[in-house]
Amino acid sequence: MTEPDSEVRPGLRLSFAGVYEALLEAFGPQHWWPADTPFEVAVGAVLTQNTAWTNVERAIANLKDADCLTPGALLEVPHERLAGLIRPAGYFNVKAGRLRALCEFLVRECPDGDIRHLAPRPTPAVRSDLLRVKGVGEETADSILLYALDHPVFVVDAYTVRIFERLGLLEPGLSYGDVQERFHAALPSERALFNEYHALVVALGKDYCKPRPRCGTCPLRGDCPASGTPD
Template sequence: MRENRFEIVYTIYKILLNYYGHQNWWPAETRYEVVVGAILTQNTSWKNVEKAINNLKNENLLKEEKILNVDEDKLKELIKPAGFYNLKVKRLKNVTKFIVNNYGNTEEMAKTDKDILTLRAELLSINGVGKETADSILLYALDRESFVVDAYTKRMFSRLGIINEKAKYDEIKEIFEKSLPKDLEIYKEYHALIVEHCKKFCRKKPLCDDCPIIVFCKTSLNK
């Protein structure tokens, strides 16, 4: 195959989009809800996060000032379905306090003219916000072209031979950002498509039969 890995990354995006259709991520009603989801989804499934977010919605707490002012014990109880609730309460308060103190709210933060690198550095300075969480907030809450790398991305693209299994986060991120047009919707869709594909085919124990990108796979036994 003569295509280089940058061309293959974009080709795979187009194949997955054609196969699965638009995923329309991130499922949220407000920018701040995305921020909350990005914290709560650390080390847990989205299904569990949805339960926690619904609890917050039922209490009308999905607003920055309300999260800052709510009693920690009550907040722990509400986000319990997402797991690690003692830790996540602190992280949720930390990121919310940063947003309120520096921007007023997430809507205003999204309007800032600061560049991506500055915003990313700010987010990474917050205790409890790592690279994946920061990029999720940048991409889905603040509408900035910052590609999100997660465990699915590493699994899938190491099997495809695009990345080294031990590649670092920023190395992988750079490959995607060099491979793709600087297009917000493509960044959002691709991350969602990777998640969908890994749930359907590229599981821990892969289901290679009928995989739409099997031709690119370096590790499949079914080629």
């Protein structure tokens, strides 16, 4: 668990920029996304769907041990074996199919299947192509864009929605695109900023702003309108 600075900061300016500053002060840099290559980031973005990151780490370790963590090598692995390798990540048959679809896309679109060849292309074009890959939704596509390809897009996840609705900075019922646009409009379009901010949101949501929140030790507790639920 990430342990924040215990100081309460009353009077935090409730804004997207203010929340970022408070979380960075409380948690420090998160050094996210942990991966050795851009392709490993993309694989992790698929595997992390509906599961904890610790499970993804085990699945990726299996892929590394099997020496198949490249698009070409992964496509040579039979479906049943691939599903077994990524079993720790859950939904392993579904995710095996999604990984194969992603690899087929990369082999088709990139020389040697190297995902880095997508990086110079315009963000909307790459995002549109990724969203046409079976099993790649908006959050997965944006994770690949931000963390694998260094494009300045803000990744929206369930933590983002829950935290910022509780803070009163988002109204309920907004679409993924609407939420993302709020962040894009409020913050400089900087890859490093979006990278760090998303990681800080995950740290807060995973350990403090849970469905049943741990408000007593939350670094935003002095300013959150929803604060007060017992640990």
